[in-house]
Every structure is written in C-alpha cells, then in structure tokens.
Amino acid sequence: MLFLVCTVGATLWAAGGTETAAGTYRIGVFVPGVVDGSPTYEMMVNGVRAAAEEEGNTEVSVVEGGFNQATWEEGVMSMAASGRYDVIVTSNPSMPEIALAVAEAIPDIRFIVLDGFLEGHPRIHTVLFNQREQAYLSGFFAGLVTTSSMPKARPERRIGLLAGQEYPIMNEVILTGFREGAQAVDPGITVDFRVLGNWFDAGKAQEIATDMIGRGSDVILTIAGGGNQGVVSAARERNAYALWYDDAGYDEGPGVVVGSSLVRQDHASYESARAAIRGRIEWGTAIILGVADDAVGFDTDHPEFLKAVPPELAAEMEALLERLRRGELVLEMPVPGR
Numbered sequence: 506m507l508f509l510v511c512t513v514g515a516t517l518w519a520a521g522g523t524e525t526a527a528g529t530y531r532i533g534v535f536v537p538g539v540v541d542g543s544p545t546y547e548m549m550v551n552g553v554r555a556a557a558e559e560e561g562n563t564e565v566s567v568v569e570g571g572f573n574q575a576t577w578e579e580g581v582m583s584m585a586a587s588g589r590y591d592v593i594v595t596s597n598p599s600m601p602e603i604a605l606a607v608a609e610a611i612p613d614i615r616f617i618v619l620d621g622f623l624e625g626h627p628r629i630h631t632v633l634f635n636q637r638e639q640a641y642l643s644g645f646f647a648g649l650v651t652t653s654s655m656p657k658a659r660p661e662r663r664i665g666l667l668a669g670q671e672y673p674i675m676n677e678v679i680l681t682g683f684r685e686g687a688q689a690v691d692p693g694i695t696v697d698f699r700v701l702g703n704w705f706d707a708g709k710a711q712e713i714a715t716d717m718i719g720r721g722s723d724v725i726l727t728i729a730g731g732g733n734q735g736v737v738s739a740a741r742e743r744n745a746y747a748l749w750y751d752d753a754g755y756d757e758g759p760g761v762v763v764g765s766s767l768v769r770q771d772h773a774s775y776e777s778a779r780a781a782i783r784g785r786i787e788w789g790t791a792i793i794l795g796v797a798d799d800a801v802g803f804d805t806d807h808p809e810f811l812k813a814v815p816p817e818l819a820a821e822m823e824a825l826l827e828r829l830r831r832g833e834l835v836l837e838m839p840v841p842g843r
C-alpha cells in the first residue's frame with residue numbers, strides 16, 4: 506500500500522465509513538515522508554490533533570506519503586480529489602509548489618503549509634520559521650562547545666552538519682546560518698557539511714558521522730529525520746557530541762545530545778488548524794515567525810542540557826536569545842522565491 510491512512514478525531518464516522526456527520530470539519534494531514542523520527546512532522550501531527558480535540562466536531566486523517574518524493578503530488582492530488590477533506594495540512598519547503606498545483610486543479614480544497622512560503626493564493630496559507638535564526642543558534646552553540654573545556658571538545662575547531670538532502674533552504678540558509686553562528690564565536694571554526702541522501706538511513710548516517718568525527722569534528726548537528734539516530738550512535742561511540750534540531754532531543758542521548766534548537770511547529774500547527782476550524786484563517790497570507798514571536802528558540806531548561814553544559818555556556822545562549830528577542834541582533838530570513 507502506497508499510503509498509510511489512520512483516522513482519529515472527535516467525531517464518529519457514519520455507519521458506511523465514508524460519510525461524516527453534517528458540519529464536521531475534516532482535516533487531512535499529508536506527511537511528506539513518515540512521522541516517526543522526524544521532529545518536524547511529529548509536531549505537525551500533534552498540533553493538528555490537539556486543535557481537533559479542543560475544538561471538537563473535527564476529524565483528522567494522517568496520510569504518510571513515504572520517501573519517494575516523485576509520488577507526493579499524486580498523493581496530495583488524490584486526497585484533494587476524494588472530497589473527504591476541507592483542508593490539507595502539510596509541511597516542508599517543497600510542499601507550497603505541490604499545494605499550488607493541486608489547488609489549481611481542485612477548486613474547493615484549501616491548504617495550510619508549514620515550513621514553507623507561498624503568498625497570494627486565496628486557498629493557501631503558509632507558515633515559515635526563521636531558520637537563519639535557528640541555524641545561527643545551533644552554530645553559535647556548536648562554536649561554544651568546540652572551543653570549550655568540555656570533556657569531548659578537541660583542538661581542531663571543526664564542527665559538522667549532516668543533512669538528509671540538499672535543498673535551497675538547507676544550503677543557503679541553514680548551512681550558512683550555522684557557519685555564521687559558529688564563526689561569531691571564533692572565525693577560525695570550519696564546518697564539515699555532508700549529505701545523507703535520504704531521510705531514513707541511520708546506518709549510513711552513522712558511517713558518515715563516524716568519518717566526520719575522524720576528520721576532526723567534535724560536534725555534529727543532525728538534520729536527517731530517521732538518520733539522526735545514526736549520528737547519535739556515532740557520537741556516543743567515538744566520543745563526540747550531537748546537536749538536535751527542531752525539538753528537544755536530549756533524551757535521545759543524554760550526555761551525547763548536548764544542544765537543541767527549537768521551532769514551535771507544534772504551536773504553529775495547532776494555531777493554524779484551530780483558526781481553520783473556526784473559519785478565521787487568513788487565506789492567501791504567508792507568515793514568517795522567529796525568536797521574537799517565541800516560535801524559534803534554544804532549549805536551555807532541560808535537565809540533561811544543564812547537566813552536560815557548563816553554566817557560562819548556558820548563560821551565553823540565554824544572552825544570544827535575548828539579543829535576538831530585543832532586535833539587537835537581526836538575522837533576517839531570506840524569503841524563498843523573492
């Protein structure tokens with residue numbers, strides 16, 4: 506089976522299984538990949554479910570599109586054409602284009618696209634995060650760690666980034682922001698950038714991360730979905746540190762995962778789904794949220810963070826967050842397509 510469908514919600518399906526009670530709001534969540542292992546998708550699904558539960562009279566179906574990206578448009582098109590959804594919620598920078606193609610073909614479907622940007626279509630709303638701020642926070646922290654006296658820090662001043670795949674926001678915003686943040690700590694820091702080539706292969710991710718550590722990286726930021734586990738294993742075995750992205754990953758490897766930059770995709774998903782259910786969404790708008798909106802951050806509260814990281818490093822992260830919040834440091838997110 507190409508797509509895995511599971512249905513939850515506050516409303517019952519009618520006896521036939523294809524009809525819903527009158528007035529029920531129907532949300533389809535299209536996951537471009539799989540939910541398990543990708544923080545960004547886990548948060549999207551959790552946010553929509555929380556909104557549906559709170560509002561009531563709302564049904565949520567989650568459809569996993571899998572890793573063959575060539576099938577995503579067809580998958581979304583068949584969801585939209587089924588007439589079973591009032592709105593489709595999805596997430597990642599490649600989805601606005603697919604939402605646009607499907608919205609042009611199917612006249613009454615609406616889209617909420619998270620982690621993407623598209624303005625001006627009357628049935629599409631997008632929410633993008635300031636990933637330049639997020640990547641800068643991760644890079645600044647990696648810079649602090651690699652130049653610190655933490656037990657696994659080494660003298661090379663080299664840090665790593667492993668990405669699932671290359672895409673414009675990865676290459677032009679996340680990698681650049683990560684390097685920018687690290688070099689704000691020490692301009693001599695270099696970044697070893699590697700690409701896994703998929704969002705699931707933990708074994709290959711472990712091999713790549715092991716090689717990165719062997720070539721001098723003592724801190725690796727992993728943005729690779731299910732591949733993240735391989736980076737944590739390599740760091741654990743080879744005496745290095747891993748950094749998590751999007752949600753708090755400290756419990757994935759206490760003492761190994763020592764930093765997590767955050768995007769509140771769960772809030773964005775909850776808020777936009779709730780607005781859609783209430784008929785209050787501003788269709789056609791594209792918003793960008795950052796540190797000042799409490800939508801991007803760095804988790805300095807987790808007990809494993811406080812255990813692993815010297816207090817002066819934690820204080821430096823707090824100070825950086827405060828500068829971003831107050832606008833003393835401005836890191837503008839380049840708007841895709843502009």
Ligand code: RBF
Nearest residue numbers: 538543544545597598599620672704729730751
């Ligand atoms: N991130 C994941 O964590 N898991 C994925 O399966 C995943 N698939 C992606 C597919 C495409 C085509 C693109 C452009 C990005 C993908 N991302 C994925 C990255 C995600 O959108 C986001 O950039 C990162 O999670 C960092 O916030």
